Amino acid sequence: MEAALTLPRRPFLHCSTVIPVVVLTLKFTMHLFKLKDSWCFLPWMLFISWTSHHIRDGIRHGLWICPFGKTSPLPFWLYVIITSSLPHICSFVMYLTGTRQMMSSKHGVRIDV
16 A cells, blocks of 8 residues: 555556546447347446546646646535535436436436436
8 A cells, every 4th residue: 555655657547538538438339239228327437437537636646637747636515515416417317328328228327317
């Protein structure tokens, strides 16, 4: 644990621009292998969990946005606002893309945030 706090630089997956790249690659891969119906929630779950982790880390270290550098540490109030609004934003985008309707009709999962 002590060694993790004294790393000379941040690990690769702490770059915030990796999140949309990985999520979109996963979504494309799922579409390619026809997994989009049964696993349609996976990219969204990954996006929300990974983004909220980065936002939490941003309180102490700022966000690392490749290749532009890093931001200053985020204020706590911004962390609270982003973290609490993230599920609502994703729910709205899921509505726009039809993912909410597909999950409700095919899997009986209702998403109301």
